[in-house]
Amino acid sequence: MIKEIIFASKNRGKIEEVKKILGEQNFIIRSLLDYENFPDIEETGNTFEENAKLKAAAVYKKFNMPVIADDSGLAVEQLKGAPGVYSARYAGENVTYEENNRKLIEELKSFPESHRAKFLCTAVYFDGEKYIIAAGELSGNIISTPRGTNGFGYDPIFIPEGSQLTLAEISSEEKNKISHRAKAFNKLKQMIK
Numbered sequence: 001m002i003k004e005i006i007f008a009s010k011n012r013g014k015i016e017e018v019k020k021i022l023g024e025q026n027f028i029i030r031s032l033l034d035y036e037n038f039p040d041i042e043e044t045g046n047t048f049e050e051n052a053k054l055k056a057a058a059v060y061k062k063f064n065m066p067v068i069a070d071d072s073g074l075a076v077e078q079l080k081g082a083p084g085v086y087s088a089r090y091a092g093e094n095v096t097y098e099e100n101n102r103k104l105i106e107e108l109k110s111f112p113e114s115h116r117a118k119f120l121c122t123a124v125y126f127d128g129e130k131y132i133i134a135a136g137e138l139s140g141n142i143i144s145t146p147r148g149t150n151g152f153g154y155d156p157i158f159i160p161e162g163s164q165l166t167l168a169e170i171s172s173e174e175k176n177k178i179s180h181r182a183k184a185f186n187k188l189k190q191m192i193k
């Protein structure tokens with residue numbers, strides 16, 4: 001049976017990825033792009049799980065239908081896990097992805113190569129009663145010169161372990177085979193089917 005779900009996000013990059021991962025033959029996936037006036041949800045949690053739950057609860061309250069939400073970010077080993085839950089606003093509020101990337105490259109200048117990092121994602125499903133939660137991660141290294149134009153966020157400066165290319169140099173199909181978000185949502189998909 002086809003299930004209608006709303007994805008609590010306005011991030012085009014993420015929405016495209018999640019639609020492909022969950023598969024449009026099983027799910028009708030709405031997103032907050034269909035409701036542009038929906039106010040931004042404050043991410044006041046200290047963990048990806050807390051923030052994903054906050055987003056899911058806020059959207060459920062408004063639409064009263066099953067919600068999926070995620071929170072994700074980059075944790076750099078030499079920076080003790082930063083930018084972490086602050087990944088979207090590392091260089092400040094309302095900054096571009098390029099500004100965040102520049103700040104990260106700058107912060108890492110004083111550290112020796114290589115800069116090990118992980119993308120982390122927690123995905124949740126909420127139907128008004130219980131939260132179903134799944135997590136995923138992708139290990140790799142941060143480079144100091146951005147490469148590639150696909151994807152979003154820190155993709156141009158992240159090389160997955162075992163690869164020569166950044167996440168921005170591979171197709172979305174390739175990224176969806178390995179990404180933190182794909183791992184989290186594939187697990188979640190099995191749990192909510």
Ligand code: IMP
Nearest residue numbers: 070071072073074087088152153154155
């Ligand atoms: P969120 O929308 O609060 O989950 O913020 C996630 C932020 O982490 C994004 O704005 C990006 O900066 C970063 N991020 C999360 N996932 C990815 C990814 O797959 N590629 C690149 N950056 C990502």
